[in-house]
Amino acid sequence: MTTLSYYPGCSLKTSSSFYEHSLRKILSFYGIELKELDDWSCCGASAAPTINDKITDVLGARNIAIAEREGLHLVAPCSACYARTKVAASRIQQDRETREMVNRAISPLVCTGSLEVRNVIEVFLEYIGTERISDSAVYDLGTVRAAAYYGCVLTRTTGAPPSDDIEDPVGMDIILRCLGADPVAWQHKTECCGAGATITNKKMTASLSGHIMDMAAAAGANAVVTTCPLCQLNLDLTPHLKKDSAKLPVFFLTEIFELALFGAIEWGKRHLIPVDDILKSIGTPGDDVA
Amino acid sequence: MPQFSFLNEIETVSKAGISSCYQCCRCTNGCPVAQDMDIVPHRLIRYIIDGEREKALSSGTIWTCLNCATCSVRCPNGIDVARVFETLRVLSVEAHLATAMDTRLFDEIFIENISKHGRLYEMEAVMRYRLHKKEFFGDADMGLAMMRKGRIGLTPHNIRDRKKLGKVMREMAGKVKI
Numbered sequence: 001m002t003t004l005s006y007y008p009g010c011s012l013k014t015s016s017s018f019y020e021h022s023l024r025k026i027l028s029f030y031g032i033e034l035k036e037l038d039d040w041s042c043c044g045a046s047a048a049p050t051i052n053d054k055i056t057d058v059l060g061a062r063n064i065a066i067a068e069r070e071g072l073h074l075v076a077p078c079s080a081c082y083a084r085t086k087v088a089a090s091r092i093q094q095d096r097e098t099r100e101m102v103n104r105a106i107s108p109l110v111c112t113g114s115l116e117v118r119n120v121i122e123v124f125l126e127y128i129g130t131e132r133i134s135d136s137a138v139y140d141l142g143t144v145r146a147a148a149y150y151g152c153v154l155t156r157t158t159g160a161p162p163s164d165d166i167e168d169p170v171g172m173d174i175i176l177r178c179l180g181a182d183p184v185a186w187q188h189k190t191e192c193c194g195a196g197a198t199i200t201n202k203k204m205t206a207s208l209s210g211h212i213m214d215m216a217a218a219a220g221a222n223a224v225v226t227t228c229p230l231c232q233l234n235l236d237l238t239p240h241l242k243k244d245s246a247k248l249p250v251f252f253l254t255e256i257f258e259l260a261l262f263g264a265i266e267w268g269k270r271h272l273i274p275v276d277d278i279l280k281s282i283g284t285p286g287d288d289v290a
Numbered sequence: 291m292p293q294f295s296f297l298n299e300i301e302t303v304s305k306a307g308i309s310s311c312y313q314c315c316r317c318t319n320g321c322p323v324a325q326d327m328d329i330v331p332h333r334l335i336r337y338i339i340d341g342e343r344e345k346a347l348s349s350g351t352i353w354t355c356l357n358c359a360t361c362s363v364r365c366p367n368g369i370d371v372a373r374v375f376e377t378l379r380v381l382s383v384e385a386h387l388a389t390a391m392d393t394r395l396f397d398e399i400f401i402e403n404i405s406k407h408g409r410l411y412e413m414e415a416v417m418r419y420r421l422h423k424k425e426f427f428g429d430a431d432m433g434l435a436m437m438r439k440g441r442i443g444l445t446p447h448n449i450r451d452r453k454k455l456g457k458v459m460r461e462m463a464g465k466v467k468i
Contacts, residue, residue, distance in 0.1 A: 010410040014443030015436070039449050041408045046357050047397035049376045055401065055462040062455065105458050152358035158370050166363045192322050192358035199416060200392040202429070204356075208322055233441070240432045270439050 002127055004118070005067045005074040006034035009081035010042050011229035018267035019229055022254040023077055023120065029261060030128045030136075034075065037066045043084040046196055054101065060088025061102035065111035073116040075123050079228035083153040086117040090160040119154060120227045120253060121171040122163050133178040137260040140283030144181040146256065147216035147224045147248075148172040151231040152192040166190075172253060176225065179260040186219035188212050193234040202241060209234045210245035217246035223278055224250045236272040249275040296343045304377040310367040311335045317361035317371045327351040331361055331371055338374070347382040351375070353390040383466070395422060402468040405456040408449030413442055 012020040024034055044059040063085060067074045076082035092099050093113030103110060118126070124133065150169045155162045164171045169190065173183040191212055194205030213235060216224050226232050234241075235250040250273060251265075258265045259282055268275045301308050317331040324330050328350045329337065337346045346352075352375045361371035382388040396419050403415040420426060436442050449455070460468060 015441045042404045042410050047400035050379050050397040156359040156363050158362050200396050
């Protein structure tokens with residue numbers, strides 16, 4: 001049994017609560033328990049840096065301090081939470097002035113910035129490993145031609161080392177292959193989905209997310225797979241944003257695990273774009289698994 | 291003769307080596323929203339070097355930027371362009387030169403929301419933004435679809451430490467009222 005600290009972030013408690021459910025279910029299958037940070041707060045996402053650096057660093061520092069108290073590695077499934085926390089930790093560790101400033105602000109909490117932060121892909125590859133993933137996949141996902149969509153900030157942790165190749169990440173493609181799915185080659189793995197612009201500039205998200213969906217379809221994919229809750233939501237909303245864009249179901253990576261391990265996903269009804277066609281195409285256990 | 295004081299100011303705050311820019315355009319070529327910008331990224335960097343303070347701080351570009359950081363990871367001189375734009379945003383508000391304020395408005399509402407609850411109460415933040423903009427039916431169709439699928443949090447998630455966090459955040463925000 002391995003225990004990791006867990007920073008869900010706002011999305012996994014609201015718009016993407018089914019992602020949290022799926023993540024916990026899959027990780028516990030592999031013997032990984034998630035211990036949620038006590039009384040965690042929002043990472044500040046892209047809004048905090050617009051106000052100023054201090055508020056950004058303090059929002060990061062508070063969660064980092066709570067996590068450091070636990071002494072465990074921290075997993076942050078949301079890309080914004082992950083990148084913000086990782087970048088803040090490295091800034092706090094490297095810059096004495098920042099470290100002193102945040103510690104004054106969050107006292108009596110204490111943070112050093114030495115925290116190890118992991119995203120979901122890293123957790124699967126580091127703590128479970130490709131061999132165990134391949135061995136555990138029982139349902140045939142040969143019909144799932146997945147476009148692995150990493151989103152923009154997952155690998156762009158400026159100032160802190162990236163978790164994968166910045167331009168052409170492969171971690172999720174490797175996992176999908178281990179699960180027996182068929183990841184397609186495409187060039188939009190790290191394009192921006194439009195992020196928070198869905199609220200302030202809907203046209204922009206429509207054009208960016210719509211293009212990502214069209215390009216995934218053009219590459220021959222019949223599903224998009226991601227780990228970021230905001231990417232998932234924006235892509236899942238494309239039929240409401242841009243009527244003529246391709247309508248591929250948009251899964252969380254952990255839902256592909258659910259398909260490979262259990263042959264079904266528990267919260268398919270939370271998807272805006274129906275996932276039924278993919279579910280129906282899954283073979284039964286005992287079929288030839290790649 | 292360019293005024294290097296502006297360049298120095300931005301370099302100091304952003305800690306980005308802007309002066310090493312040789313206008314290769316990689317930032318602009320990779321930018322997913324360059325077509326929506328009034329000044330494309332490499333030109334805006336050049337304006338900073340040239341000391342064009344007002345042009346840089348009043349550009350719509352800094353508010354169009356989504357902070358995806360494609361420019362930052364592709365710059366051959368390691369200039370964190372997205373970080374530079376972030377710095378320009380803060381300074382443009384301070385100098386009362388900010389244009390295209392929708393993003394700023396939402397960011398302020400977002401941060402105020404965090405200072406109140408500790409976590410984002412998305413529905414309240416979006417409603418406040420819509421009220422402010424007097425856009426009452428803008429996303430009704432999208433909102434309803436999300437609501438039907440259980441993808442909108444209907445109640446706030448208040449953290450225990452929210453009063454203290456709010457106080458600290460207001461202190462950190464300084465002149466910005468949140």
